[in-house]
Amino acid sequence: MINIQSDEPRYRKKSKKRGEPRAKHKHEYKNCVFQYPSIRFDKAHGMVNDVIKHSIGTYCPVCGKIGDVTDTSWQISERGYVGITVRWNDAALSEFDARTRTLPLFVLDDQWFPKSIPGYENGIIAQ
């Protein structure tokens, strides 16, 4: 026997909060440089990740959430004989160089970008 004692309506109104992002702020993405090792195949050693790569992407300075791993507005695409080649523009190359860099640099463990910058809290990276 089913005994319903609750006065609650059978179908609850959907909570407005459901589905909203957990963050209490609106992410505002800013450019940054990501540095990460890229995996390559070496005949003698198999898969090695000794190639250091850079990318200009975006992150939220408040929480460290990564927006884009590649900001294509810093890239140039050129049509050539082998199809379209995409490369970083001069401004990007100057950001990849530690001597001329103006953007914040984030070093990642591998080429599989996480959703957020590891250890990033309140604008400070714990290292």
Ligand SMILES: [Zn+2]
């Ligand atoms: Zn954020």
